[in-house]
Every structure is written in C-alpha cells, then in structure tokens.
Amino acid sequence: MARVVIDRVSIAFQSSEGVPRIAVAETNLDIADGDFVCLLGPSGCGKSTLLNVVGGLVCASTGVIMVDGREVVDPGPDRGMVFQNYSLYPWLTIRDNVEFGPKINGWPPERRRETSLDLLNLVGLREFASEYPKALSGGMRQRVAIARALAMEPKVLLMDEPFGALDAQTRSRMQELLLDIWARRKTTVLFVTHDIEEAIFLADRVLVMSAQPGQIMADFRIELPRPRSADIVASEEFTSYRRDVLHMLRH
C-alpha cells in the first residue's frame, strides 16, 4: 500500500553568498510497500535532508514525492518520524508521550489507552508507563520514540540515525527489536545511518549516497534470510555485502 516514489527531487539551500547550494542532486527512487530501505552515506551528504523532504519538513526545490499515491506537501501522521536525539516531551509521562499523536487527533480515551499500552508492550516498556522520560536510559527513550511514531499507524516510518547515540550493545538489541516490530507491523521503513553494518543488517535495500552534491550512487539489494539475528554479521554473505558496500563508499 505505502509505496514511496521520489520523482526528480532535488534540494538546494540558500548559502551565505546568496547563491543556492545543492544539498541533494536530482534523485529518483521507488520504494516498494513494506520494504526496509537504508540510506547510507558519510555525514553531510544529504541523508537527513532527503528524509525530511519525505517527512514533509523540508520542501524539495524540484520534483515531487508520492506516498501511497498522494503527493507530500506537509508533515503528517501517515509518515512517522524518529530522530537521533529521541525528542520526547519531558513534561509528559511515557504513556502520554505515546498518546500524544492520538490525543491531538481526537481519538477517544479508551482507544488511546489501548493503543499506548499495546505499543509499550511491544517495545517492552509497559511497567514504565507512568515514568517521565528523564528516568529512562537512551535506548529506552528511543523505544518510546518508536512507539510514539507507531501510535498513529503510519504507512511509512522515517528514522534518522535513531541508534546513533547508543552504545554498541544497546544498539544491537535495538536493531533486533526494530526488525521484530517491522515484521509485525509491515510498514515501509526508510532508515538513515552512516554505519555500514547497521544498514546491511537491517535492510532489504541499501542506498549508498555520496556527498557534494548528495546523490544516490548505488543500490544494493540485501538478500540475507529473515528473521535476522545479531550472529548474521559473522556470516560469509554478510561479509561479502560489506565488502561491496565499502568499496562503493570509498569512491
């Protein structure tokens, strides 16, 4: 259902000298419904910018983006976003954070409550429902942010280096949890990272971006079997994907 089509999109920002500077050169992309796609590239290559355009937070300079056949003009609850620094609302309890979307969209209280408790179960934080974000570790906060984005039942989940600030072990557990959630929810995921292993481990497709101007220069289909667990990174197939992707990134 939620196919994402990026059609001749380019993004330029006004630079201090007054001339527009191209952050993302003309890009075409067709993401199938339910695909898990990783955008991989060095920092500053335009990954966040491209993701924000799909999210409706930044306007494309040219081209259109279609999600589920409808043109993206604004941010909206059909495209849930998760940011690197959690961005939870510190004044709301964990449950109220998850219920924020349903509440402003006028869902009745019983349905809100049911949804939030389901999601907190899904991310394993049911017993923290009435805590404030401050009491939670980074990994737990990011689980809340994921639950909050999922509450609106988005067709697409847009994630901008969501595990970038976590330690290696937490990060690895979060990756497995995310794949588990994705397998149950069947949403399309567009996931930004600069970590090769993370991209290959998670994705059906890895899109490698290069900088100046930002553009997609390679598109790898990752055929590793699912469900995937952390051991897979030691497999020969994984290593060979990594070699190929790394080779691409070096150019």
Place this chain on the structure above:
Amino acid sequence: MNPDVPLRVPASASPDAAPASPVKRDRRSASHKLSRYLRPRASLSPREGWIISAVGVALFFALWIAVTSGGFIQPFFLPSPAAVATRLVSMLYTDGFLIDIWASAYRILGGFLIAAALAVPIGVLMGNFRFFQALFEPLFGAARYMPASAFIPLLIIWLGIDEGQKISVVFLGVFFPLTLMIADASSTVSKDIVNSAYTLGASSMQVFFRVLIPASTPAIVDALRITVGLAWTYVIVAELVGAQRGMGIAILQAQRFLLTDQVIAGIISVGVLGVITDVGFRIAHRRLFPYMY
C-alpha cells in the same frame, strides 16, 4: 527498576565529565581533597557543598568581627555585626520596619506582576514567531540599555510621586530584560520536538500550545526568578524619592541621621528578603516541574 542503565545518575557520572569522587574519600589526604576541589567540574557531595557554603558565610562574619572589634575602623563607619543585629531588632519592634518592608514588597508585587503579565505573552510571541521578533526586538533591545532609574525624573513629571510612580519604576526595570529572557527561553526549544509534533499530525495551534508552551515554561519561571531580583533593586531606588514608607526610604533616612548601623541593617534585610524570594521560586520550580528533577 531499570535493567540496563542505573536511574537518575548524577550528571557528573557520565563518562565525559570529570571523574566523580570515590565513595571512600575519607581515607584520602587533605591535599588530595584540596586538589579535587580545584579540579574543574569535579563533583561535590551535597553535604560538602553545605559545609563549604557555611564556611564562606562564617568567614565573612569573622572578618567583619575581626575588623570592628580590633579597632581598625571606627564604629561610625562600620559598626560591629552585633550592633547591626541589635539595631535591626529595635527597627522591627519599635520603628515599624515591618511596615516599610510591606510597603516595598507591595510595590515589588505590583510592578513585577504587571511586568510579568505583559512580558510573558510578548516574550513567548517574540521567541516563537519571527514576525513578532522583527516587530519588537529593535525597540526592546534598545530599551534594555536605558536604565530604569534614569526614567525616574520623567515618571515624576508624568505621575507625580505617588505609588503609581514607584510601581512604574519597578515595572520598567523588570519588563524589558524579562521579555528578552522569555523570548530567548522560548526560542531555544529544540527543533526536533517541534518537528516530531508536526509529524504526529499537530496543527500550528497545537504545536504552539501543546509543545512550545509547556517546553519553555520551566525556563520562563526561571526568568521570573532571576528578574524578581531586579525588582528588589529598583524598588529601593524608586523609594529614594518621595516615599513615606519603604525599605529604601528607611535606609535613606538612616543616612541623614548618620545611623550607619541602620543603613547596614536595611541593606542586609533587602538581601535576605531577596534570597527568600529566590528560594521560594526554586521550591515552586521543583513543585511545578517534578519531571525535571
């Protein structure tokens, strides 16, 4: 409660901060302790903090006592702490100093409340809407550098020397800095939490009232706490002209009669009341925003 990370670790326990003090620090020598006090950003236990604060205050009084009782300075210029304390007691019991305190507090309350009632909405608008920022910033930025005390002659021409004039001085002293502090507090709300609300389907109104306002309220209350200190300063200045009662006029009259002990007692009273207001705000902050502590 939390399996993977300890809850509510002090900020100093994060790896990038200076190392926290070891639990068994008693075995360390005094020189070790001193070198830890001098290490930037090193932590201090609450108990140590209290003790050091108490030592600071005690040293101040010790110095004061030493200087006065040693006969280095004539009591006329600097009376002893005991003399000031005695004087303060007689001011409270026989000179009606409480009436002066109330008169000043009333003016502060009036001027500060009016200033806050206007500064909060204007500051919030300035911090969140470029339109209002462009509209007000040049005026307020300049007004902030104009000392409220310099407006006193103008206010006397306009308003005479009644209560309205005194409250206006407090208002002018507080309003501009408070507005700019609130604007600043409002504009520093992280872009990501605003964006996340938009992606959850929030309208502009909802983002404003349900995200930007609650996100900046703690910093706004802090701005109120800091600027109420200015109100204490300005009320004293305002009362130097044409006041019947008030802490400012009490201090001024004491000077006219060369009652140095009364001048000092008055100044110290202002300081103590200022600290009490500050502590009140801090307690309210903890009560209002428990999620921050």
